[in-house]
Amino acid sequence: MCDLHDESTPCTTRREALTTLRTGALLGALGALFTSNAAEAAPAGPALSKSQQAAMTADEILAMMKRGNERFRAGKTHAHNELREQREATVAGQYPAAMLLSCMDSRAPAEVIMDLRVGDIFNARVAGNVINEDMLGSMEFACKVAGSKVIVVMGHTRCGAVKGTIAGAKLGHLTGLLERIRPAIDATTFTGERTAENYAFVDAVAEKHVALTVASITERSTVLAELVRAGTIKVVGAMYDLESGALRFLA
Ligand SMILES: [Zn+2]
Numbered sequence: 001m002c003d004l005h006d007e008s009t010p011c012t013t014r015r016e017a018l019t020t021l022r023t024g025a026l027l028g029a030l031g032a033l034f035t036s037n038a039a040e041a042a043p044a045g046p047a048l049s050k051s052q053q054a055a056m057t058a059d060e061i062l063a064m065m066k067r068g069n070e071r072f073r074a075g076k077t078h079a080h081n082e083l084r085e086q087r088e089a090t091v092a093g094q095y096p097a098a099m100l101l102s103c104m105d106s107r108a109p110a111e112v113i114m115d116l117r118v119g120d121i122f123n124a125r126v127a128g129n130v131i132n133e134d135m136l137g138s139m140e141f142a143c144k145v146a147g148s149k150v151i152v153v154m155g156h157t158r159c160g161a162v163k164g165t166i167a168g169a170k171l172g173h174l175t176g177l178l179e180r181i182r183p184a185i186d187a188t189t190f191t192g193e194r195t196a197e198n199y200a201f202v203d204a205v206a207e208k209h210v211a212l213t214v215a216s217i218t219e220r221s222t223v224l225a226e227l228v229r230a231g232t233i234k235v236v237g238a239m240y241d242l243e244s245g246a247l248r249f250l251a
Pocket residue numbers: 103104105127128129156158159160161162
């Protein structure tokens with residue numbers, strides 16, 4: 001597989017390799033003899049290329065996310081001074097490996113908690129990670145047109161949207177949004193206090209909501225259902241724990 005944020009490849013090595021790659025490209029342009037040596041040392045680069053995206057399997061993409069989350073939890077994320085290189089490398093095109101639907105909660109930014117780069121994923125965020133026609137259309141574009149092979153629906157602990165739904169909150173357009181979460185309340189098996197004040201229950205509903213959303217994606221989208229049947233993509237759920245920083249993929 002391609003070398004994506006692998007633990008064995010620290011940032012400094014990647015930067016050095018990138019410099020080597022750029023030097024190699026320059027030498028190649030000048031018709032020098034050392035181009036092949038530079039090509040052998042070619043790293044993953046600052047962003048996913050089309051060929052790297054095509055070569056990755058869904059399981060490899062999920063493993064990339066898990067490794068990134070482990071780095072995040074350990075406080076060993078990659079250096080932010082690489083962001084400029086990532087921006088420059090993605091201007092001409094994007095080849096995201098996955099499409100992520102997550103809550104807008106300011107404490108759960110997907111790229112940060114998975115230590116991903118600019119261009120690695122499509123990231124759709126909305127309160128309570130709810131699905132609608134527009135979101136399904138975005139997922140269809142990501143997977144059918146842009147080559148992404150994984151859809152991740154990511155919920156999180158202590159979710160305000162889930163809490164509000166349990167509490168029966170009503171406010172303008174928010175009322176309709178929270179209604180999309182309501183089926184998860186009835187579907188959640190829970191012994192204990194089923195209230196918005198009990199975070200054990202709130203988290204259980206959030207996880208059930210993720211599972212129902214994952215199921216509804218292929219129920220409602222024939223485009224995505226066909227891609228899943230063909231083994232081209234995977235649709236998976238995940239829960240992010242605000243307290244521990246751990247991202248747990250659901251079976
Ligand atoms: Zn939330």
